[in-house]
Amino acid sequence: MSEQGTRIRPADHPEPVVLYVTHYCGYCMMAKALLERLDVPYRSIDVTTDPAARAELVERTGRRTVPQIFIHGRSIGGYQELHELHARGALAAMVASAAS
Numbered sequence: 001m002s003e004q005g006t007r008i009r010p011a012d013h014p015e016p017v018v019l020y021v022t023h024y025c026g027y028c029m030m031a032k033a034l035l036e037r038l039d040v041p042y043r044s045i046d047v048t049t050d051p052a053a054r055a056e057l058v059e060r061t062g063r064r065t066v067p068q069i070f071i072h073g074r075s076i077g078g079y080q081e082l083h084e085l086h087a088r089g090a091l092a093a094m095v096a097s098a099a100s
């Protein structure tokens with residue numbers, strides 16, 4: 001049995017990018033806007049009312065903020081990290097690569 005919990009399964013979704021978000025989160029909106037601008041398919045999962053999922057996210061990522069963003073199931077951080085990947089030209093290749 002996994003010790004990592006059962007709620008956070010970003011690799012189970014068909015979209016290359018999965019974001020865990022909450023209501024009224026400006027960084028979440030910016031992350032979604034960037035992905036939409038780049039035509040990157042994503043799944044947004046709202047954990048506002050799911051404290052167990054939020055706790056699991058903290059455990060998995062070591063971060064307490066939202067959004068928490070995964071590319072092909074791998075944690076990359078939040079909006080800032082997403083933007084940095086894009087700014088240095090690495091995001092498109094990561095999104096295009098098959099899940100590993």
Ligand SMILES: N[C@@H](CCC(=O)N[C@@H](CS)C(=O)NCC(=O)O)C(=O)O
Pocket residue numbers: 024025026027028064065066067077078079080081
């Ligand atoms: N550097 C982070 C900042 C994210 C951030 O500050 N998010 C706010 C919500 S917009 C947050 O999670 N605050 C703490 C909380 O809601 O518990 C990023 O780029 O994603």
